[in-house]
Amino acid sequence: MFKKNMIRALFFAIAILLVGTFLDPYNQSQLSVALIIFIAVLSITLLTGASGQISLGQGALMAVGGYASALTILNFNLNLWLAIPIAVLVSALAGLLLGVTAARLSGPYLAGTTLVIALAIPSLANRFESVFAGEIGFSVDFGSSPAWLNKVIGDVPVEKWQLIVTVIFATIALFFALNILNTRTGRSWRALRDHDIAASLQGVNVGRSRIFIFMVTSAFAGMAGALYGLRGIVSPSVYAVSLSLSLLTAAILGGIRNISGAMIGSIIIVFLPDWIGAVTSRLSVPTRISDYLPALITGLLLVATVVLSPGGLSGSIHHKKHK
Amino acid sequence: MKIRASLTRRVFGRATTVTAGIAISALALSALPANAANDPGVTDTEIVLGMQLPQDGPASPGYNKVDDAMRAYFDYVNSKGGVYGRKIRLEVQNDEYKTGKTITTASYLINKAKIFAFIGSVGTQTHLSVVKDINRRGIPDLFVNSGYSGLYTTPSKYPTTFGGLGTYVSEAKILGKYMKATFTTEKIGILYQTDDFGRNTVAGLASAGYTFEARKTAATFVAGTQKDGLDAQMTQLKDNNVEVVVVGAVASAYAAAVASANKIGYKPKKWVVISVGSDATTFQTILYTKGIPLATSAALLGGTITSSHAPAPADATDEFVVAFKKINTDFNKGDKAWDNNVLQGMNIAYQMTSLLVNVGKTGVTRKNIISYLEKNGSSITGAGFAPLGYSATSHVAYTGFWVGAYDATASLKPVGATRQMWTTDSGTGPVTELTWTRPAIGADSLPKGFSAK
Numbered sequence: 001m002f003k004k005n006m007i008r009a010l011f012f013a014i015a016i017l018l019v020g021t022f023l024d025p026y027n028q029s030q031l032s033v034a035l036i037i038f039i040a041v042l043s044i045t046l047l048t049g050a051s052g053q054i055s056l057g058q059g060a061l062m063a064v065g066g067y068a069s070a071l072t073i074l075n076f077n078l079n080l081w082l083a084i085p086i087a088v089l090v091s092a093l094a095g096l097l098l099g100v101t102a103a104r105l106s107g108p109y110l111a112g113t114t115l116v117i118a119l120a121i122p123s124l125a126n127r128f129e130s131v132f133a134g135e136i137g138f139s140v141d142f143g144s145s146p147a148w149l150n151k152v153i154g155d156v157p158v159e160k161w162q163l164i165v166t167v168i169f170a171t172i173a174l175f176f177a178l179n180i181l182n183t184r185t186g187r188s189w190r191a192l193r194d195h196d197i198a199a200s201l202q203g204v205n206v207g208r209s210r211i212f213i214f215m216v217t218s219a220f221a222g223m224a225g226a227l228y229g230l231r232g233i234v235s236p237s238v239y240a241v242s243l244s245l246s247l248l249t250a251a252i253l254g255g256i257r258n259i260s261g262a263m264i265g266s267i268i269i270v271f272l273p274d275w276i277g278a279v280t281s282r283l284s285v286p287t288r289i290s291d292y293l294p295a296l297i298t299g300l301l302l303v304a305t306v307v308l309s310p311g312g313l314s315g316s317i318h319h320k321k322h323k
Numbered sequence: 324m325k326i327r328a329s330l331t332r333r334v335f336g337r338a339t340t341v342t343a344g345i346a347i348s349a350l351a352l353s354a355l356p357a358n359a360a361n362d363p364g365v366t367d368t369e370i371v372l373g374m375q376l377p378q379d380g381p382a383s384p385g386y387n388k389v390d391d392a393m394r395a396y397f398d399y400v401n402s403k404g405g406v407y408g409r410k411i412r413l414e415v416q417n418d419e420y421k422t423g424k425t426i427t428t429a430s431y432l433i434n435k436a437k438i439f440a441f442i443g444s445v446g447t448q449t450h451l452s453v454v455k456d457i458n459r460r461g462i463p464d465l466f467v468n469s470g471y472s473g474l475y476t477t478p479s480k481y482p483t484t485f486g487g488l489g490t491y492v493s494e495a496k497i498l499g500k501y502m503k504a505t506f507t508t509e510k511i512g513i514l515y516q517t518d519d520f521g522r523n524t525v526a527g528l529a530s531a532g533y534t535f536e537a538r539k540t541a542a543t544f545v546a547g548t549q550k551d552g553l554d555a556q557m558t559q560l561k562d563n564n565v566e567v568v569v570v571g572a573v574a575s576a577y578a579a580a581v582a583s584a585n586k587i588g589y590k591p592k593k594w595v596v597i598s599v600g601s602d603a604t605t606f607q608t609i610l611y612t613k614g615i616p617l618a619t620s621a622a623l624l625g626g627t628i629t630s631s632h633a634p635a636p637a638d639a640t641d642e643f644v645v646a647f648k649k650i651n652t653d654f655n656k657g658d659k660a661w662d663n664n665v666l667q668g669m670n671i672a673y674q675m676t677s678l679l680v681n682v683g684k685t686g687v688t689r690k691n692i693i694s695y696l697e698k699n700g701s702s703i704t705g706a707g708f709a710p711l712g713y714s715a716t717s718h719v720a721y722t723g724f725w726v727g728a729y730d731a732t733a734s735l736k737p738v739g740a741t742r743q744m745w746t747t748d749s750g751t752g753p754v755t756e757l758t759w760t761r762p763a764i765g766a767d768s769l770p771k772g773f774s775a776k
Contacts, residue, residue, distance in 0.1 A: 134518065139454075141455060235422060242421075
């Protein structure tokens, strides 16, 4: 299973790099964003889809990752290859703390608590301004590709370098997600989701498992947050509540219970405004209307998904395949 | 089963190797440097400029008119044949004042629209998210509509970024000097947004000798939250008997503050507002949406002290106002309602045209533009009553302001009998009187030296 998952993850990386090669720089940059969102949505796939716990605050855990990596890069002069793993560890620790609280909660209580966290964590940057730089935030970026890579494949433009970095981390995230879902751990999480008392009778430690789930999924969100910040800035406005809601939207549209759903949802969320823009500019729709269309169409798609295909797009495909 | 597993492994392994090979080759091919050519966005017949601003959302009122005004002036220039035959096209992206979105819109302008330069982008917070990338690529980032001094006072950090306004620090220093002379006994308090705008205002007032006490004479809010009202902040200032309220915030926040003060029965003796926050149209439009008639909001604005580097939009004697108003009427395809935002948009477009005229027909390269502004910035003229302060050591735009007060018809008038210009830096330098005569507007409302050939 371990090897199979590794091959799957490598195939994913190669496919993305191949696709990226044929895209223009703008779409390469958009593809990088989709991959970052994919990593964040994976945290929801595992947390809500696999283990049945609702979180409206994944954006806040992304903020933890973003600030951890920015502070590491700026204060200790470390590169992103070290800063991101540190951000992942810090986010996992934050997830551990959240898990301790959340283990006792479920349903709307858990959703409410995580929403409060989504609101509170970014505003801490203003409260402790000397550490987190308030609204101005930290200016960080992906930097440039290393000289050895430039020697091997020629000068690598900024967008392509972003894509290479995000592909590497998305592949790592995918590999871990596949291993979690397809092993005993994943089965125990699903058991917990379907019937926690039955899971408990089968030897699953409910409380400890829930804390562990929060820890692991926060690590995913932290990784995504660190990469998201490296696009230019780490500040409270980057990790607003709307980000948490966008992640949830992507998870539902794509399908919250499987990994392919996370990828489909992320691509929809990131590229839909561009696709709408391409159509509206051809039809010469005034900007005062076209500016509102992405939000409107996303909302309609969300309603349609919940009503017509609760398993999301990937759920529909899976259903058709097995009919 | 074993045979099947081994076959799968072999097939998977071979496929992976082959695909990896293809991917690496493709990556290498696509990474080959493009042919050296002219800077993007410039041809013999066209110059493409780009800007990003909030066209909707809580931060958009007022500022969402700047792009239409700029486009109107460029359309006017194009109707005269363009600069040396090059028509100017303005590509605009709506970033909704969302930092994450600005990174995407900037990428669109750079990579899809292939702009030559950024011009007049609105918003500090959003611009901070892309300024490093813009500078790294060497793209001119001109006349930025932000007064945050951090963008302009260290050109080695952001060599291609040039301001389009005076800095909040220098403006606050000049207003502070006026306050020191005028409000000798009154208790002074401040309302500011907790970002660079608000903090620069506090820093400028500190240079003028004003300090404030947190949660007493200093009330704060996070930018964007003003849409929910500022009742708590106004109650705090009222409870602490603040008589003069300085506002270091955007116009929607000033309107919210006045509405909240009105609601709780708080009547400060004076409001002193940084110019960005005191735009009359924005102020009145926002209060109108809250059910306050225009005549009432004009009366509420009456007496507000603010400053400006440019003529008041209602100044019918100013030649730039007269010329820009006519162009606005004839060419603006968006919201034509004449105000400070339209004036600012027109002025930026005029200055950009002046810059393109001055660098010459063959001089339109990114490097030339930046070098020209650093060496000859003050030769770029416009409606401002102070020269542009560009040099190799500073990319701050206007270094001078005049202090004015709104009358009951929402027109800004000088506080004295005549308009007096003051100048200072964005550090701790003194505030002194500015004696500088603004060059007259060029013939046909075009910059001097304009040629379509």
